Amino acid sequence: MAPPTNYIRKESKMRVVIVGGGWAGCAAAIAARKQGAEVILLERTDMLLGCGLVGGIMRNNGRHTAAEEMLAMSGGDLFRITDRTSLHQNMDFPAHRHASMYNSSIIEPVVKKFLLDKGVEIRLITRIDDAEMKDGLIKAVTGKTKEEKVRIEGNAFIDTTGTAGPPAQCIKYGNGCAMCILRCHSFGGRVSLAAKCGVTEMIGKKGDRIGAMSGACELHKETLAREIVDTLEKTGVVVIPIPVELQSKGKLEIKACQQYALPEFSDNLVILDNGHAKLMVPFFPLEAIRKLPGMEQARYKDPYAGGQGNSIRYIGMAPRDDALKVKGVENLFCAGEKAGLLVGITEAMVTGELAGHNAAKWIKKEKLLVFPDTLAVGDAISYVRTRMETEEGLGYKYTFSGSVYFDRMLEKNLYLTDPEEIKKRIEKAGMKGVFA
Secondary structure, three states, X not given: OXXXXXXXXXXXXXXXXXXXXXXXXXXXXXXXXXXXXXXXXXXXXXXXXXXXHHOOEEOOOHHHHHHHHHHHOOOXXXXXXXXXXXXXXXEEEOOEEEEEEEOOOOHHHHHHHHHHHOXXXXXXXXXXXXXXXXXXXXXXXXXXXXOEEEEXXXXXXXXOOOOOOOHHHHHHHOOOXXXXXXXXXXXXXXXXXXXXXXXXXXXXXXXXXXXXXXXXXXXXXXXXXXXXXXXXXXXXXEEEEOOHHHOOOOHHHHEOOHHHOOHHHHOEEEEEEOOOEEEXXXXXXXXXXXXXXXOOOOOEEEOOOOOOOOOEEOEEEOOXXXXXXXXXXXXXXXXXXXXXXXXXXHHHHHHHXXXXXHHHHHHOOOOOOOOOOOOHHHHHHHHHHHHHOOOOHHHOOEEOOEHHHHHHHXXXXXXXXXXXXXXXXXHHXXXXXXXX
């Protein structure tokens, strides 16, 4: 963990400082360590993984392709961890195939131990609120660890602070603070490192709608009927038809996860098993849920106000290139939602790994890695960047698992499920072992 506050660190000429300990930040930390960098990972709350603490869905549709591409490039350490902690594998649910569900209840300590074993320094309850700049470079970040002021110098920095919250944004653009897993009231709201460096960030917008609402809620499994829980734990999925009078057709249009904006998810309550009962809707009135058979005693786990709303995301994305270097700051990289309208854990891991790798490469004055567009991961990063440069493109969300980007994967024949075929694609692209 973090050294004592009076610790005097020896000067490092290759230190990567990562602000934000979600999946993207964790992936970036591993990749930078592989390049030999000293890595300090800063997280404002008392746990890693952020929204991943209530996530779980992996390898569905094109996410399987992306995961196998990263593994074939000698990366993807976090994919191995989610595979090992999966409650269900190779499961199907509406419009999604061969998915797996990691156990969100146990995943965080496993990831944390892995990072510590790799030599990553993790500082929890450390909220960065400013950056010191000189000649277009970040020299240090400043903030607080609990009540102690901190100043952390680095050679390269990575912004993985996400785009959700703080509460003022959820109140202004959503249905109010839903008291979600981000716990802004306890640990302080999100602060964007890129914005503190003077970068003008982009906002996801479709028509008059700003941002998008987090796409899922969780119920306590023990509040559901035994037969629902038994089916959920056996198969990983339960689909409960919603009576017409309880349906809300427009609700799915505001989801961040547009791959679920389908009739199957508006006409039914789709529940997945991630250790809890994960509802694939941004919110659902508790009174209405309790009218469904077997749900009479249902209670929300996260967000607490899941009957009313959810967190608002995609407020503040950084302009960047395809190496994930932020435009306007020479030694700042970005990943996860900060890198654009990329939705999901897989997408966070992919961009995090590339950003961490390149941050260390930048310090060493080596050529930055850009994935070729013959790979799904390369095409996605490039395509989303170009789409975000248009007003229309800012109105969409992009993911390997569905909606407009998965359609593109199909059109370009990027969607593969056979690991051996994917390895051949990686070799042909000259990318074999690039993360080793």
